[in-house]
Amino acid sequence: MEPFGYVRAGTVREAAEALAEHPGARCLGGGTNLVDLMKLGVERPGLLVDVSRLPLDTVEELPDGSVRVGATVRNSDLAAHPLVRDRYAVLSQALLAGASGQLRNAATTGGNLLQRTRCPHFQDLSKPCNKRTPGTGCAAREGTHRDHAVLGHSEQCVATHPSDMAVALAALDARVELDDGRTTRAVPADRFHRLPGDQPERDTEIRPGELITGVVLPAATASLPSAYRKARDRASYAFALASVAAVLSTAEDGTVAHVGLAFGALAHKPWRAERAEAALRGAPATEDAFAHAVERELQAARPLRDNGYKVPLARNLAVDVLTRLAARRTRPGTLQEDS
Amino acid sequence: MAGHPDKGGATHDDSARATGHRSEVTLTVNGTPHTLLLDHRRVLLDVLREDLDLTGSKKGCDHGQCGACTVLVDGRRVNGCLLLAVTLDGSEVVTVEGLADGTGEPHPLQKAFLDRDAFQCGYCTPGQICSAVGMLAEAAAGHPSHVTDPAAPSGRPVRLDAAEIRERLSGNLCRCGAYPHIVEAVEDVI
Ligand SMILES: Cc1cc2nc3c(=O)[nH]c(=O)nc-3n(C[C@H](O)[C@H](O)[C@H](O)COP(=O)(O)OP(=O)(O)OC[C@H]3O[C@@H](n4cnc5c(N)ncnc54)[C@H](O)[C@@H]3O)c2cc1C
Ligand code: SF4
Ligand code: FES
Ligand code: FES
Numbered sequence: 450m451e452p453f454g455y456v457r458a459g460t461v462r463e464a465a466e467a468l469a470e471h472p473g474a475r476c477l478g479g480g481t482n483l484v485d486l487m488k489l490g491v492e493r494p495g496l497l498v499d500v501s502r503l504p505l506d507t508v509e510e511l512p513d514g515s516v517r518v519g520a521t522v523r524n525s526d527l528a529a530h531p532l533v534r535d536r537y538a539v540l541s542q543a544l545l546a547g548a549s550g551q552l553r554n555a556a557t558t559g560g561n562l563l564q565r566t567r568c569p570h571f572q573d574l575s576k577p578c579n580k581r582t583p584g585t586g587c588a589a590r591e592g593t594h595r596d597h598a599v600l601g602h603s604e605q606c607v608a609t610h611p612s613d614m615a616v617a618l619a620a621l622d623a624r625v626e627l628d629d630g631r632t633t634r635a636v637p638a639d640r641f642h643r644l645p646g647d648q649p650e651r652d653t654e655i656r657p658g659e660l661i662t663g664v665v666l667p668a669a670t671a672s673l674p675s676a677y678r679k680a681r682d683r684a685s686y687a688f689a690l691a692s693v694a695a696v697l698s699t700a701e702d703g704t705v706a707h708v709g710l711a712f713g714a715l716a717h718k719p720w721r722a723e724r725a726e727a728a729l730r731g732a733p734a735t736e737d738a739f740a741h742a743v744e745r746e747l748q749a750a751r752p753l754r755d756n757g758y759k760v761p762l763a764r765n766l767a768v769d770v771l772t773r774l775a776a777r778r779t780r781p782g783t784l785q786e787d788s
Numbered sequence: 789m790a791g792h793p794d795k796g797g798a799t800h801d802d803s804a805r806a807t808g809h810r811s812e813v814t815l816t817v818n819g820t821p822h823t824l825l826l827d828h829r830r831v832l833l834d835v836l837r838e839d840l841d842l843t844g845s846k847k848g849c850d851h852g853q854c855g856a857c858t859v860l861v862d863g864r865r866v867n868g869c870l871l872l873a874v875t876l877d878g879s880e881v882v883t884v885e886g887l888a889d890g891t892g893e894p895h896p897l898q899k900a901f902l903d904r905d906a907f908q909c910g911y912c913t914p915g916q917i918c919s920a921v922g923m924l925a926e927a928a929a930g931h932p933s934h935v936t937d938p939a940a941p942s943g944r945p946v947r948l949d950a951a952e953i954r955e956r957l958s959g960n961l962c963r964c965g966a967y968p969h970i971v972e973a974v975e976d977v978i
Contacts, residue, residue: 450829452809455874477875484831484870485851497828499875525864529931534942545934549959550923552852554864555871676938685934685958 450487454496464498465630468658471496478560481552514668520559520661539675539694543617546679549686559661566608579605580649599750599759600716606649609714616713619721620694621670626663642718673698674774678766689714691763697774699734722746734775743767813877818886833857833868844884844914855960858915859883865922884914900973908964916960923956
């Protein structure tokens, strides 16, 4: 690791000023990804701006019925929070399906959104990687890529985004709040992460000098039946091979009233299944209709040599989760997940 | 802004703050306060082992992937290998060496691990025990896990069966595969 300066920010403005003054600076949340990457030499910030003690550590209901989650709320506390467990079950489940108890105690909401890919070549300085060092090539495309993207990848990069939480946020129509010390803006969670295109070094829409200050969970998806399902190589403490976050409510006549569906580990961003959602709105909430819609979505998949298994895996996960949610109707919270 | 490097007291000189590479940090470890001048690169695990001679916490992977370095910071279990010590100024740290009570009587979990022979080489054991201590507090505070029924009421203590214990301790790997006895040892104390 190279030497670096350290400042602990007391306010968002202080943090933003430190970022603005030092182009090589990085925010530090729980450090569970950044410190790891610094040890590997992938990240070499000259200054760490510790944002973990900013007064952004609360989960609160806003007057319009939405719920605001501060950027420094730890993943474990967010998963356990009654407002989240009772109204946004998919978010609690996604968080609990990620990492370990120790890591979730340290990891923050902001840091989770901005964690980097787990592509092994990205973490290995001896390998070409367009995301780490633009223009050097991609070791994954023809190399080890069993865990990589099947949707939306580019010639430049076939990495996936590893966050489970972000997949739930996309399905819930959450918003990410950003602040550069002067102005604030909000970006829909499903448009916060980006596809690699010819700029794979950019994971998200965050601009230099901006901080994540929080995430807003909308009133519109509060208390709708929802669930997260994740397939992985071992039962716990492993990144997803494929995952699905689903929010589904049905009308009296058994048709789909609201559906939010997003896949994890299939693309460079949480993959919002917009085509499937469009096909399902107003359609009968049946297993057949779910299968048809999900297959339509996954027609866009372009698997690499060794990751074709992800397409049927994602299909089966999604159809199963939607079917179980439909069986629940709008009765809140009774889906026992098995892994 | 707090967390000034090298200079004693608050300073308004941003460049000095940004170029200093060391800071004074006060950590209370197993009840004893220590004030140390630390390079910002130092992680808690290395400070415990190298500066404070507390070698109970182990380095398995150094990347958050094994749990051998698990300690309690302000009562919560965390991976010491990924925590920069400079970020912990003012924190209370408890390691496996600090779990025994004042009279030297081992913690009930330490006794249970001995009674159940919940280890072979013992390398993962301090991390397993610290993790279990943190985990029991989380369950008592009503924190759910991946295997908790999502319909269970929020905020109430979670009853721990073997599946819950396994899931909640999944952040602690054991190369010797002592898992069955580890689960039994934890079951003994709940
Ligand atoms: C062994 C292991 C297994 C894991 N398994 C999973 C898993 O299964 N699923 C999963 O989803 N995740 C998993 N993770 C990843 C974990 O969830 C992330 O490391 C964690 O969420 C990152 O949060 P943090 O606060 O520690 O971020 P940090 O490491 O502090 O920061 C990450 C990035 O975010 C930036 N940042 C942090 N906060 C802000 C802010 N407020 N504003 C702007 N920028 C900010 C930092 O500059 C940095 O670039 C795993 C990690 C490990 C080590
Ligand atoms: S997939 Fe992306 S992150 Fe992985 S080696 Fe290729 S460019 Fe780098
Ligand atoms: S040494 Fe910290 S998790 Fe392995
Ligand atoms: S007892 Fe040897 S690693 Fe667990």
